[in-house]
Amino acid sequence: MGTRQRILDISLAMFNHHGSANITSLDIAAELEISPGNLYYHFKGKEEIINQLSKECELAVSTLLARVDLEEISEPEYWVFLHSLLRVCLHYRFLFLDLQTVAPDSGNRRAQRLMKQLHSFTSHSLAALEDKALLQLKGENREELADNLFLLGLSWLCFDSGDSDEKAVERGAHRLISLVNPHLTRQLNFADIDQ
Numbered sequence: 001m002g003t004r005q006r007i008l009d010i011s012l013a014m015f016n017h018h019g020s021a022n023i024t025s026l027d028i029a030a031e032l033e034i035s036p037g038n039l040y041y042h043f044k045g046k047e048e049i050i051n052q053l054s055k056e057c058e059l060a061v062s063t064l065l066a067r068v069d070l071e072e073i074s075e076p077e078y079w080v081f082l083h084s085l086l087r088v089c090l091h092y093r094f095l096f097l098d099l100q101t102v103a104p105d106s107g108n109r110r111a112q113r114l115m116k117q118l119h120s121f122t123s124h125s126l127a128a129l130e131d132k133a134l135l136q137l138k139g140e141n142r143e144e145l146a147d148n149l150f151l152l153g154l155s156w157l158c159f160d161s162g163d164s165d166e167k168a169v170e171r172g173a174h175r176l177i178s179l180v181n182p183h184l185t186r187q188l189n190f191a192d193i194d195q
Contacts, residue, residue, distance in 0.1 A: 003032075003034065003038065003042060004042045004043075006032060007028065007032060007039060007042055007043060007049065008049065008052060008053060008056075010028060010031050010032050011023070011028050011046075011049045011053065012053055012091075012092070012094070014027065014028060014031060015050070015053070015094035015098070016092075016093050016094045019094060019097065019098050020046070020050060020094050020098045021098060023046070024046060025039055025040070025043075025045050025046045025049075028046070028049070050111075051110060053092060053094075053095070054092075054095060054110035054111045054114065055110050056092070057088065057091075057092040057095055057114060058110050058111075058113060058114045058117070060088045060091075060092075061085070061088055061114060061117060061118065062117065064081065064084055064085055064088065065117065065121055067081075068081055070124055070125060070127075070128035071128060071131070075188045078188075079173070082173050082176065082177075083169055083170075083173055086156075086168075086169045086172045086173055087165070087169055089153070089157070089172075090157065090165055090168060090169060090172075093157045095111055095114070096154050096155075096157060097157055097158065115154075118150060118153065119146070119147075119150045122146045122149045122150045122153070123142075123143065123146040126142050126145060126146050126149075126180075127142070129180070129184070130142065133185060134184055134185055134186065134188075135180075135183055135184060135185070136183050136184070136185060137183045145179065145180070145183065148179055149176055149179055149180070152175060152176060152179060153172075153176060156168075156171075156172040156175055156176075157172070159171075
């Protein structure tokens, strides 16, 4: 593995564990046991590392979303998709936990686009449920539910940070579905789905 990739991997682990605001470029160089100059050869600073990690996350999320046809997806397929999406969020959790740091108004455009993409997908998911006559909410109430799902989707990691990755993903998925369940015309069938 090359130095550039090692920098990204170690930075991601450090950001996820300590928060990006608490880590400096010098901390990353020290953890890698390389000179600051070697780090700066690959990245001009911490912001550039965060932008690259944001790009990776955005690509992973875009790839997942591009594979989903909300009109045709079955309930078991959606459950597996939701778990996959939450795994990506867990892998890049600092982006979601440190949102104010990594995506300020004039800062990381990739992180901002990622947030808009996820919010838009949440709205489209609810619209697809409505089109299938599975959702009883419309208009303003549906958008409010979409906002709440998006906000929970951004913050679920705060509650499950001490759990194993799979337990955190499982509970995150159940929390999201629990917000939608009261508004469904019938319970969705997620039973007996092999993760």
